[in-house]
Amino acid sequence: MTQALLREIIDYANRANPYPLYEELRKTPVSHDGDGPYVVSTYYDIHSLLHDPRISSDAKNLKATGDDLLGDQSDEEGTTLPPSFLKLDPPDHDRLRRMTNRPFGPPHAPHRVHDMRDELGGLVSGLIDGIVETGQMDRIDLVDQFAYPFPVSVICRLLGIPREDEPRFHVWAETLAASLDPDPDADPTQRGKGSMDARMELGMYLAGLIEERRKNPGDDMLSQLATADGPDGAMTTMEALSTSALLLIAGHETTVNLITNGMLTLLRHPEALERLRNDPDLAIPIVEELLRYEPPVQLLPQRTTLSDVEVAGVTIPKGASVWLMLASGNRDPKRFENPDRFDPDRKDIQHLGLGSGIHSCFGAPLARQEAQLALSELARRLENPRLLEDPPQYRQNSVLRGPRHLPIACDGIRP
Amino acid sequence: MTSTGTHDGSLERLKREGRIVVVGASLAGLRAAETMREKGFAGSLTMIGDEPYEPYDRPPLSKQVLLGNAVADHTALPRRRAIEAEWRLGVPATGLDMAARRVELGNGDAVEYDRLLIATGVRARPWPNAEEGALKGVFVLRTRDDGEGLQRALAAGPRRVLVIGAGFTGSEIASACRERGLDVTVAERGDAPLVGALGGVIGAVAAEMHRENGVDLRTGVMVTSLEGDPSGRVRAAHFSDGSTVEADVVVVSLGAQRNTEWLSGSGLGAGPRGIACDAGCRAFDIRGIVTDDIYVAGDVARSPHALFGYQFLSLEHWGNAVAQADTAAHNMLSASADRRPHLWVPAFWSSQFGVNIKSVGVPPMGTEILITQGSLAERRFAAAYGYQGRLIAAVTFDNCRWLPFYEQQIEATAPFPPPFSTVDRRPEGSKPLPADFPDPSVPTHGPTITLSGYSPADRKMTFTPGR
Numbered sequence: 001m002t003q004a005l006l007r008e009i010i011d012y013a014n015r016a017n018p019y020p021l022y023e024e025l026r027k028t029p030v031s032h033d034g035d036g037p038y039v040v041s042t043y044y045d046i047h048s049l050l051h052d053p054r055i056s057s058d059a060k061n062l063k064a065t066g067d068d069l070l071g072d073q074s075d076e077e078g079t080t081l082p083p084s085f086l087k088l089d090p091p092d093h094d095r096l097r098r099m100t101n102r103p104f105g106p107p108h109a110p111h112r113v114h115d116m117r118d119e120l121g122g123l124v125s126g127l128i129d130g131i132v133e134t135g136q137m138d139r140i141d142l143v144d145q146f147a148y149p150f151p152v153s154v155i156c157r158l159l160g161i162p163r164e165d166e167p168r169f170h171v172w173a174e175t176l177a178a179s180l181d182p183d184p185d186a187d188p189t190q191r192g193k194g195s196m197d198a199r200m201e202l203g204m205y206l207a208g209l210i211e212e213r214r215k216n217p218g219d220d221m222l223s224q225l226a227t228a229d230g231p232d233g234a235m236t237t238m239e240a241l242s243t244s245a246l247l248l249i250a251g252h253e254t255t256v257n258l259i260t261n262g263m264l265t266l267l268r269h270p271e272a273l274e275r276l277r278n279d280p281d282l283a284i285p286i287v288e289e290l291l292r293y294e295p296p297v298q299l300l301p302q303r304t305t306l307s308d309v310e311v312a313g314v315t316i317p318k319g320a321s322v323w324l325m326l327a328s329g330n331r332d333p334k335r336f337e338n339p340d341r342f343d344p345d346r347k348d349i350q351h352l353g354l355g356s357g358i359h360s361c362f363g364a365p366l367a368r369q370e371a372q373l374a375l376s377e378l379a380r381r382l383e384n385p386r387l388l389e390d391p392p393q394y395r396q397n398s399v400l401r402g403p404r405h406l407p408i409a410c411d412g413i414r415p
Numbered sequence: 416m417t418s419t420g421t422h423d424g425s426l427e428r429l430k431r432e433g434r435i436v437v438v439g440a441s442l443a444g445l446r447a448a449e450t451m452r453e454k455g456f457a458g459s460l461t462m463i464g465d466e467p468y469e470p471y472d473r474p475p476l477s478k479q480v481l482l483g484n485a486v487a488d489h490t491a492l493p494r495r496r497a498i499e500a501e502w503r504l505g506v507p508a509t510g511l512d513m514a515a516r517r518v519e520l521g522n523g524d525a526v527e528y529d530r531l532l533i534a535t536g537v538r539a540r541p542w543p544n545a546e547e548g549a550l551k552g553v554f555v556l557r558t559r560d561d562g563e564g565l566q567r568a569l570a571a572g573p574r575r576v577l578v579i580g581a582g583f584t585g586s587e588i589a590s591a592c593r594e595r596g597l598d599v600t601v602a603e604r605g606d607a608p609l610v611g612a613l614g615g616v617i618g619a620v621a622a623e624m625h626r627e628n629g630v631d632l633r634t635g636v637m638v639t640s641l642e643g644d645p646s647g648r649v650r651a652a653h654f655s656d657g658s659t660v661e662a663d664v665v666v667v668s669l670g671a672q673r674n675t676e677w678l679s680g681s682g683l684g685a686g687p688r689g690i691a692c693d694a695g696c697r698a699f700d701i702r703g704i705v706t707d708d709i710y711v712a713g714d715v716a717r718s719p720h721a722l723f724g725y726q727f728l729s730l731e732h733w734g735n736a737v738a739q740a741d742t743a744a745h746n747m748l749s750a751s752a753d754r755r756p757h758l759w760v761p762a763f764w765s766s767q768f769g770v771n772i773k774s775v776g777v778p779p780m781g782t783e784i785l786i787t788q789g790s791l792a793e794r795r796f797a798a799a800y801g802y803q804g805r806l807i808a809a810v811t812f813d814n815c816r817w818l819p820f821y822e823q824q825i826e827a828t829a830p831f832p833p834p835f836s837t838v839d840r841r842p843e844g845s846k847p848l849p850a851d852f853p854d855p856s857v858p859t860h861g862p863t864i865t866l867s868g869y870s871p872a873d874r875k876m877t878f879t880p881g882r
Contacts, residue, residue, distance in 0.1 A: 306837065
């Protein structure tokens, strides 16, 4: 039953609208059968597990099970890069995240994200101007022409990665993002090899850059990660590599979906789009509601238990694989009134869209700023925008869910 | 809403045209007033406060304000909604006539009520010798004026600051002084800073924090007298060990006293430990009979808590003031069947020497402590307190994201020591240690949680009438 439901959720055929399946899933807050993972789907249970120190993010604690949908993934890493802090527990997680945060956020770099605002604004304008230059308003692919290149440019500037190298790391990033997707039809051996190769190549590419920054440090985060020597000491080369690989991939594979899901939702709710056009400040609550309503990270399939843990009357045994269905928790009627309604005026919106606890989204302030700027500018500049395909074509990935293309048309673009 | 339990319509009348008086215009008073209006109270609302200011926030006073990063008069509490109250500020309540339902004010006025909420909070315990306490350069820190005065004194660049008492406030003041580059001596009667609130194991960590940050920390000593110069300005302090410290700013940080004196003789169950009330915030009179029109909330309240053996807890916690005010306001406007208990799990935070400290539960009830995550030496850890085989409290240093878990464990009366392993468990977390609280009958600087006996519901109590 559970396994069947999970397969349906992962099944590409249901990518455009997995929410009825989540609703079904929530009837059993912790569901499990056979050798599959324990799937947690209700808001409060997910929230407490995200703060539960008996839950590990380190795959080494996973007791290998026979027919786990994800069983093939864990051993690929040792040979290339060490796992990023996303896949580590404290104290290593805390140390690496803390060191990464020093050049990124408060208390040591409180202005970093804020100071990028003008630059982000410039990128957004440039991309929209680029659409104008094509002269084709009757068919715009919002993903290829806007929602993808924007966050990529941002993360490149932030890290100090040459934008021209995008075609190279795009392939690796896509492969690695796909490796997160528990696609039961993919050939595990081949996929394991593919992601191993991608990690290796991305690692070598970043190693070259980091080597160069050590000699000529700049103001970018790569330089700071490579040369930092704070109270926690310096990162090893391997740590700097896996950390920058994480930032590079997570820094754009998620934001692209946030922006695309956002525009799709707004086009389906023209009254909200109209309000945003007249009031750019509305982007703040709109983005929060989007993170609840259509979160770019739908589920966290990489947790495991360090002891037997009782959740909602079910004992999850030590070493079990636990999936936290964030997008389902976000639509839990026990937590949110009318959860299937997109409501930019919603109060008390503590969603799970950026996770919670020690692994809560590292790039959240940047992602929020990017999405707010992108959506308010699109709303302001596009005249009479409309969807050409609904639902649009989605990416394969069920974890990082979003449209692969979002064809829209408009009557013109305001200056 | 229907008139559940109020067949005579009195509740509806109260909500429509009743008179509610709130004594205490600070956090608890303000939040209660907001809740009452939210619940549709349309009658007259009077807010009485002895300070001339509208409600302001206190936590910044011992932190950002002392650093000069915030101005004391910019710490006004944000309003959740308009409350349309009549403000009687700068005038203290001086008496209560329970029979006539009247609050008397310092200027001779009196205000009548149908429902009264007492949220008079606490004040800083002054230096016991009034003459010495009046010397220039001697401060306490509780009010906005205190904060502003102390900030100015620190900004003037004193040669040395002496902080008497190393509880949370004293430690935060010492931390701010060091951050400003000032020499500071801290005198603590207990064996370590924070020992009354968190016990000796954590106190030892706090002591290291002080010393590593350059604080001249003296423990196990008392300040016996303060000495002024001929101009009436403080110049030195004499210690019980015979030593002397020269300081031109002295901050007396010896905990708080509850503002209940104005109720003496009123017949309300009010005393130095606060005002006893039931779990629904209704005050007891001195005969142990619950009143039905007088409610209490915030630091001045003493209420029984189901999770902690129904002991009466007095909490000096920001979050408690908010939650208790909300409950009191709700109950004031509800029929008896709709009232709810105040079941807030005690929680507080502090920030000192760059470390974020948070706690849930009632640490001073704990007899044992286990470092469940991280390490004391790194000053990044979570520790659980045990009491009779139960998890009763937890504290984190720079690790607060795990705290909701411990709160849930406390609410679920989970066993202690915890029977499970956690991320970041170190060898030092393999077995519990004695939590090492000082004898509660010898208070140090005054704990922020006072456990003060049991409710009449506790069957262990036997009543022996005196002769």
